[in-house]
């Protein structure tokens with residue numbers, strides 16, 4: 001998995017002359033390229049979120065589904081995503097980032113149309129796996145492509161822009177689920193994703209290949225032509241040098257094995273454990289199953305889906321707040337305060353179920369929803385964006401893509417384990433027991449982050465070593 005990325009090795013940082021028409025056009029070109037590829041993030045969010053509402057109506061065509069069947073249709077996507085992230089890492093190096101995004105968009109289209117036409121339940125499960133391949137691929141290649149075309153000074157904001165696209169995709173899917181609730185049209189819920197997928201395909205046809213990849217292929221003239229679209233004339237030479245330097249460095253790369261070298265092992269653990277904690281603290285039990293949970297707690301389908309929309313809006317709103325704060329207050333403050341907020345939100349939900357039982361009424365129902373909102377908002381301001389940002393920042397450029405692949409795959413696998421067991425867990429240890437368990441795991445995550453996760457704000461990429469945060473801060 002030897003990827004070449006442009007992150008971290010740019011030696012120039014002076015901004016281009018601002019205010020000129022050409023400068024404006026170049027900035028626009030970068031923003032358009034990032035916005036087009038971020039449609040991949042939107043699809044990641046939409047396709048993972050849409051199932052939450054669709055689950056309520058599948059019985060219309062397939063009869064009553066048991067907990068395991070509902071878990072299956074939700075979670076096969078996640079196995080597909082782990083495979084997709086693995087394959088996309090390799091494809092992006094072999095055939096290029098642009099072509100990988102084009103294939104991803106095509107797979108999205110096939111998958112969502114297949115799901116919307118599924119004649120039998122098993123077919124739906126298979127198409128969810130296919131959609132997952134595309135979701136996993138997008139989760140890996142979109143931040144990679146954006147990172148490689150973005151000027152270094154905007155990179156942090158543009159990488160987190162992908163998390164904004166993910167959360168917006170989730171929110172759009174909730175709105176569609178809510179809008180289609182009265183017709184119970186789960187087929188359209190799945191099928192509508194074909195529109196952004198087609199836009200991604202068409203949009204990507206108009207975009208250029210990553211200059212970093214072109215340099216790695218010895219296609220320097222093309223790389224220079226692409227850079228000229230995105231950078232001021234006086235920046236192009238410097239950046240071409242930086243890209244060539246990066247490629248030289250990557251030649252020394254010996255793949256995943258080099259990640260196990262003692263120097264890097266600590267950082268690899270940080271990425272993998274952050275990935276696992278991002279999932280085992282329960283975010284996707286809320287993102288995928290909140291309507292199911294609220295319905296069994298006594299809500300009607302429509303009000304359960306409406307509460308879900310509010311949750312999705314809080315997720316987007318707090319992600320915007322995080323994007324504004326990340327470069328100002330630093331990653332650790334947001335990560336630690338956000339994770340602490342998640343503990344509080346989860347405890348409120350768990351206590352409400354412990355006191356009120358699994359069926360909530362009136363005040364109890366409102367308190368449980370407030371707890372869920374506090375939990376989601378706290379995730380969105382910390383662990384949500386910070387995980388994806390950290391894994392793009394803490395690794396030296398030589399091993400960055402390999403290490404990002406490993407952390408991304410760990411994220412999808414941990415997501416799968418939680419998603420496939422959640423409904424069963426509810427029936428085994430009750431709602432209260434399940435949420436107390438998540439609250440406990442979130443406390444463990446908080447302690448781990450406090451001790452192990454370094455601050456990366458303002459640091460050179462690739463300059464972070466696996467050390468305790470205090471040592472990292474002192475450096």
Ligand code: BGC
Pocket residue numbers: 048163166167170278283284287315383384385388411415
């Ligand atoms: C996570 C997803 C989650 C989403 C919710 C992302 O950072 O990786 O698993 O569904 O946030 O906003």
